[in-house]
Amino acid sequence: MTNPDEILMIPGPTTLSSRVRAAMALPQQSHVSPEFYGAFKESLELSRYLFGNRSGLQFLLTGSGTIGMETAVVSLFEPGDRILALETGYFGHRFAALAEIHTCTVKQLEAPLGKKIDLDTFEKELKSGNYKAVVFTHVDTSTSVMNDIYALVKLCQNNNVLSICDSVCGIGGAKMVFDDLHADLVLTASQKAIAGPPGGTLLAVSESAWSVMEKRKTPIQSYYMNLLRWKPIMDDPKIYLTTPAVQVMLGIHEALLEIKEEGLEQRWERHSKNAEALVTGLQSLGLKLCASPDSRAPTVTAFYVEDGKSADIQETLREKYxxxxxxxxxxxxDSMIRVGHFGNISEIDIIALLGALELIIKPGSELGKSKAVESAMPLLRQ
Ligand SMILES: Cc1ncc(COP(=O)(O)O)c(C=O)c1O
Incomplete structure (x- = not known):
């Protein structure tokens, strides 16, 4: 059985608060009861706060982040559309694969490992490719690389190309304000920086992207992943389309309430501070990070360990600490460790991880004299 006190610092799902767990343990409710309707309506409003979305449409669907990505692709793109996929890790490849499966013509632009997309290279490609849309990842969980999404979207706008952003590992921990970003579609999932259970996908859609969907020449080739079909339900969740995962939605509702109570600005600040402290502590141990300094994320950090050692380190961290x-x-x-430090992960968790890691990789070290903790502390005190 999983240790109930385990600190879950994988890059999603993450540790849930006791409030979220309690909300999910309520007796089964009807998905069309006034109680559930009220919670769902409020979740949509809270999602608008989370996304900074007053200008566009907001969706909350049962399904993982990949359902959100595929819903974006299927609802917006038509066969043969030319799509540029920016790749800063595994999830960029996934976006490209989804567009290809749905018979788009996809060009992939890949950044070197650990680097965000270079804006000049991107602009050149945009101008030469006659693209309908660009799909990209805010923070790629496989590499911990964060893209400069504001600059990417601006270039898309300047070139009249739709911009679709996967912020599954961003929103809630990394700054993204939909109304300022002016992207056409931004999506996320519930189990990362939102600190909800897995199983919910949240999407914001601009008015202009909406009119692209409404004016499609071909019908959307999906029943479920069809935003046009979901809009009436978002307007009035009493209408039945499919049965939502009620417990998951109640957990997400509570997690969204907690975000509102903390405040987004404070939450972004907390995430940045914890990330900087972690990076400083790791570097004090001589560990090399995957993401270059200008491409690091406040939500996830990937670092190299001696080749062949990652399984042992992971197991000792889990079993012993x-x-x-x-x-x-x-x-x-075998040569990398990835840490998710979002949602409820606190500065105490960062200190615990650094201390434990030092004990594992530097035999003979003492917890009370941890170099990693000592170097991280000034950043946490600020
Ligand atoms: C950046 C990113 N995009 C998409 C996904 C896919 O989300 P899911 O696993 O919920 O389908 C993940 C999952 O880890 C992710 O990290």
Missing amino acids: GIHVARGFGEYK
Whole structure:
């Protein structure tokens, strides 16, 4: 059985608050009861706060982040549309694959490992490619690289190209204000910086993207992943389309309330501070980060360990110290560790991780004299 006190620091899902867990443990409710209707309506309003979305449409669907990505692709794109996919890790590839499956013509623009997309290279590609849309990742969880989404969207706007942003590992921890960003569609999932349970996907859609959907030449090739079909339900959640995952939605509702209570600005600040402290502590141990300094994220950090050691480090952290982190993705499985430090992850958790990591990778070190903790502390005190 999972240790109930384990600190879950994988890059999603993350540790849930006791309030969220209690909300999910309520007796089963009807999905069309006044109680559920009220909570769902309020969740949509709270999602608008979370996204900074007063100008566009807001959606909350049962489904993981990939459902959100596919819903964006299926609802907006038509067969043969030319799509530019920006890749800063595994999830950029996924966006490209989804567009290809739905018979778009996809060009992939890949940044070197650890780097965000270079704006000059991007602009050149945009101008030469006659694209309908660009799909990109805010923070790629596989590399912990964060893109400069404001600059990317501005270039899309200047070139009359739609911009679609996967902020599954961003929203709630990294700054994104939909009304200032002017992207056409931004999506996220419930289990990362929102600190809700897995199973919800949230999308914001601009008025102009909406009119692109309404004016499609071909029908949307999906029943479920069809935003046109979901709009009446978002306007009045009493209308039945499919049965939502009631408990998941109640958990998300509580997590969104907690975000509002903390305040977004404070939440972004907390995430940045914890991320900087973690990075400083890791570097004090001589560990090399995957993301370059200008591409780092406040939500997730990937760092290299001695090749072949990641499984042992992960296991010792978990078994001995009750901290659960993730290993690298794909070819970096054995040489990388990834840490999710979003949602409810606190500065105490950061200190615990640094202290435990030092004990593991520097034999002979003492917890009371942890170099990593000592170097991180001044950043946390600020
Ligand atoms: C950046 C990013 N995009 C998309 C996804 C896919 O989300 P899900 O696993 O909820 O389908 C993930 C999942 O980790 C992610 O990190």
